[in-house]
Amino acid sequence: MPLTNPEAPAFHETVETPEQVRLHLELAGLGTRSIAYILDTLLRYGVLLAIFVAVVLVFDVFQIHWETTGDRFGTHLILIILTLLYFFMEWGYFAMFEWLWTGQTPGKRAARIRVLKDGGGPISFLDAALRNLVRIIDSSGPMAAIGMMFIFFSKKNKRPGDLLARTIVVREHPRTLMQLLAVSDLPPRIPDDPFIDLIRRISLTSDQHDLIVRYLLRRDQLDSTTRARLCGQIVDAILNPVRLQPNSEHLSLPQEPDYERFLQGLIAVQAGPPPASRP
């Protein structure tokens, strides 16, 4: 029972790479994209507001009024920079970040999503500009309702800007490799494992393997009753077919306190030398 099925067609974009391998990209939904947008907007206007307040305070302290004081303290330069900064936050922020950060803005990075071309490749500067110049139509202020409806109802979660620039927004899960390796790095306990004979008789399906690995990874977060109950269920499911095998009476089956040790041994033995070389 995998949490996310990589083969499921819904909300996925399948991309064929030049190596003739199919990549499954998980499209970002309305919720994730809204979170990213809200973070970006808070950042844009937060920075603007902070700088604006700072300038007003400094002008106040030094008794500067830019219309009468003239160009003392580089007042004009400050006004020019404020104007340009406001313009940048309105029109340039999204396009510049998506171009420089290969499809991500600070908000998108925090929400772990990325803009890609329809074929899975990176977006160019023109794509980034195109999909973000039309934000006044589909994602700024009340117009966001239009973009949200498009993302919700369209087949590949596209707002008008995505249709124009032929882009998709995908989710990324950067931590999973570490999790996967964490389990395979469990200390091997093959030589002294008391259940070695039993373990050699079992061949795990890939679903069973995933189930055990997930259990072992998360067992410390479970309370002791649930932990014992789950562990018992998993071991039963694995041992039941063995009990039906001929000559199984003389095997020493693991008892309650040894269940987790048995599961660890099972995974560790499976990690041992492969039976045949890879085709």
Next chain:
Amino acid sequence: MTPTQFIHTHKEHWQQLESLLVKTERCRLRALTRTELKRLGQLYRILTTDLAYAQTNFPHSDLLLTLNQLASRTHPYVYRGQSFTFAGVLQFFRNDLPQTFRANVHYFVLSATIFLVAAALGAIAVLFNEEAAGIIISPKLIDYIHRHEMWTEHFFSVIPSSVASTRIFTNNISVAFSAFALGLTFGVGTFIIITINGLMLGCILMLCARYSMLGPLLEFITAHGVVEISTILIAGAAGLMVGTALLNPGNHTRRDALAVHGADAVKLVLGVAPILVVMGLVEGFISPQPAIPAELKMALGLFLGALLYLHLFLSGRKSSTTNRVS
């Protein structure tokens, strides 16, 4: 081979790839050395082989999911498009922009026609009834004209030229970008922007003519006006392109027409933005300057206008034919 065996035999490659990837994600590809960059490509290819193996042997597994995610994270870095270089930008303004303009010149003609008709309507309206100007022009501005004063003199006596230039060009670029984006309203929004600008120009010209202010007005607007209005009309043309793609997609589906026209339209509107920066500087520093004689300002305006249209209609012809031949 069990999933765990598979992980054990191949994990070093994946770990190496991931550490290179993390480095790249943090500080772009430039952070990698030449050997690391090469290694990234190699490791990616190894990973795709592992992925293909996992797809066949461990369908629906966490392992497959993980490898798939790792590969899709690396993919956009391995297959990058053209990077942004100074030569590329130069090439864009020298060839791409005029070529795109010429390929879509009928949209520009449409945009200019809407503008001129609106300007004529505005002028005629004010000619017959002076009050009509109040609909589209602010009452403050009308007061200045009634008093035979140029409102620009007041504006530039208060705001220094450098600040004014910045405000003018950021505002004009916003208008240009909006005219393009509003093309998505089936062109209605773009049409309204062009029409309002045309009406305003027509009304002000006619109003100034009635109060014998035409001389000072033309002295102020010609230096920057010719190019500035042209660039807004080009942005309008970009918006009309997007609108047309939605209204009349031709042989394409609406979705495809939008993408095809959008790619051209964005070139026009981005190409126009730097021109508006220069025009903002002209409008801030030269147009309101009483020391510069009116004839010189008009000559400058006509010269800049001629330069713009000569560039748009003549540049990049050679390279477009060579492209077609090859």
